[in-house]
Amino acid sequence: xxxxxxxxxxxxxxxxxxxxxxxxxxxxxxxxxxxxxxxxxxxxxxxxxxxxxxxxxxxxxxxxxxxxxxxxxxxxxxxxxxxxxxxxxxxxxxxxxxxxxxxxxxxxxxxxxxxxxxxxxxxxxxxxxxxxxxxxxxxxxxxxxxxxxxxxxxxxxxxxxxxxxxxxxxxxxxxxxxxxxxxxxxxxxxxxxxxxxxxxxxxxxxxxxxxxxxxxxxxxxxxxxxx
Amino acid sequence: xxxxxxxxxxxxxxxxxxxxxxxxxxxxxxxxxxxxxxxxxxxxxxxxxxxxxxxxxxxxxxxxxxxxxxxxxxxxxxxxxxxxxxxxxxxxxxxxxxxxxxxxxxxxxxxxxxxxxxxxxxxxxxxxxxxxxxxxxxxxxxxxxxxxxxxxxxxxxxxxxxxxxxxxxxxxxxxxxxxxxxxxxxxxxxxxxxxxxxxxxxxxxxxxxxxxxxxxxxxxxxxxxxxxxxxxxxxxxxxxxxxxx
Numbered sequence: 167x168x169x170x171x172x173x174x175x176x177x178x179x180x181x182x183x184x185x186x187x188x189x190x191x192x193x194x195x196x197x198x199x200x201x202x203x204x205x206x207x208x209x210x211x212x213x214x215x216x217x218x219x220x221x222x223x224x225x226x227x228x229x230x231x232x233x234x235x236x237x238x239x240x241x242x243x244x245x246x247x248x249x250x251x252x253x254x255x256x257x258x259x260x261x262x263x264x265x266x267x268x269x270x271x272x273x274x275x276x277x278x279x280x281x282x283x284x285x286x287x288x289x290x291x292x293x294x295x296x297x298x299x300x301x302x303x304x305x306x307x308x309x310x311x312x313x314x315x316x317x318x319x320x321x322x323x324x325x326x327x328x329x330x331x332x333x334x335x336x337x338x339x340x341x342x343x344x345x346x347x348x349x350x351x352x353x354x355x356x357x358x359x360x361x362x363x364x365x366x367x368x369x370x371x372x373x374x375x376x377x378x379x380x381x382x383x384x385x386x387x388x389x390x391x392x393x
Numbered sequence: 394x395x396x397x398x399x400x401x402x403x404x405x406x407x408x409x410x411x412x413x414x415x416x417x418x419x420x421x422x423x424x425x426x427x428x429x430x431x432x433x434x435x436x437x438x439x440x441x442x443x444x445x446x447x448x449x450x451x452x453x454x455x456x457x458x459x460x461x462x463x464x465x466x467x468x469x470x471x472x473x474x475x476x477x478x479x480x481x482x483x484x485x486x487x488x489x490x491x492x493x494x495x496x497x498x499x500x501x502x503x504x505x506x507x508x509x510x511x512x513x514x515x516x517x518x519x520x521x522x523x524x525x526x527x528x529x530x531x532x533x534x535x536x537x538x539x540x541x542x543x544x545x546x547x548x549x550x551x552x553x554x555x556x557x558x559x560x561x562x563x564x565x566x567x568x569x570x571x572x573x574x575x576x577x578x579x580x581x582x583x584x585x586x587x588x589x590x591x592x593x594x595x596x597x598x599x600x601x602x603x604x605x606x607x608x609x610x611x612x613x614x615x616x617x618x619x620x621x622x623x624x625x626x627x628x629x630x631x632x633x634x635x636x637x638x
Binding site (some may be wrong): 239 | 573575576604605606607609610612613
């Protein structure tokens with residue numbers, strides 16, 4: 167992953183395809199790596215990402231200008247750390263439109279940020295088309311197409327992508343508990359997860375963290391903790 | 394280059410005259426054209442609050458003040474003079490300028506004169522156009538439809554609208570786009586020019602603490618205004634002349 171402060175934007179044109187899970191994994195990954203990420207959850211009022219990281223997440227309703235200020239101004243006012251922005255599908259288009267209008271990505275550069283966009287390509291041609299269009303957006307340092315094996319993806323097999331492996335429903339349900347910390351799990355605390363589920367979750371996280379780590383191969387390989 | 398005198402007025406208050414004056418001053422500042430402004434909202438002067446360095450508050454009914462505006466156009470070495478007319482004073486001011494020969498001088502080509510007539514959405518605004526038509530010969534007349542206050546101009550009946558405009562030859566029209574309310578308020582509260590707000594500069598010249606988002610909204614609004622002003626011949630003539638100087 168990026169060594170310099172980075173704004174990570176997690177998005178998709180479709181809902182319920184793993185954006186918040188990916189954002190959550192990314193936050194834990196950064197923290198495992200000794201970073202201090204701050205999150206902006208634009209899925210107000212529910213704030214699913216904030217549920218997992220209440221102390222390090224701002225909830226912003228992107229539909230309101232005050233929400234846009236909370237997002238953009240928060241990031242630009244405190245550079246020097248990583249940010250993870252979880253965008254629900256309904257705000258994805260307007261987010262990039264507003265970012266373009268405000269010249270946000272250029273301002274990020276001036277402030278010393280890199281911009282990484284994680285785009286979950288859903289199982290439709292429209293989603294693929296939207297991904298290709300976003301890939302051409304100016305100011306994005308790294309565009310990362312993401313395949314979620316649970317919902318399938320139209321992203322071509324022969325083109326590189328970050329893959330969210332399949333996760334069985336009972337495990338997904340278990341880790342959806344806000345008290346379950348993926349980071350603590352990686353550090354060896356099963357947090358009550360049944361022994362038969364533990365290896366599956368370990369395998370899932372190993373693959374995920376390896377994938378995230380592969381985005382910037384010079385970094386220390388955090389997934390080894392799971393071996 | 395001949396000096397240019399731009400009047401900004403309306404016979405109705407609260408339609409955004411001062412906003413249009415500010416937009417014009419900002420526009421010229423961004424294009425590196427020197428301007429001076431006169432604020433006839435005596436004694437308060439809302440334009441003066443934003444441009445204290447180049448705005449004077451005057452009483453247009455006072456002869457000495459009239460001289461400050463008109464007799465110095467040639468000698469001031471400032472190509473553009475903007476006069477922000479007090480609310481409700483448009484007809485009065487044009488009548489005054491007719492009586493003292495200012496309009497005649499403009500018609501004779503001594504200087505370029507333009508009027509930005511800021512109108513609201515009501516039929517009263519159209520009546521204003523009818524009232525001032527008789528003064529407009531030889532003046533570049535621009536109707537500025539101001540959307541800043543969420544007004545809806547499509548409420549105007551098109552036939553009625555045309556009837557009024559048919560009285561005036563060569564009317565130019567611009568639409569002042571809507572600026573986000575919060576952004577507008579913040580510029581107002583800061584008491585700075587739109588340009589300084591965008592550049593994050595406070596009224597005392599120090600680094601401002603304005604929201605990046607609101608600055609972005611103002612920047613976008615200014616670029617939309619620039620696109621509107623690009624259609625106004627008088628303004629483009631100033632820019633061309635300004636570069637030639």
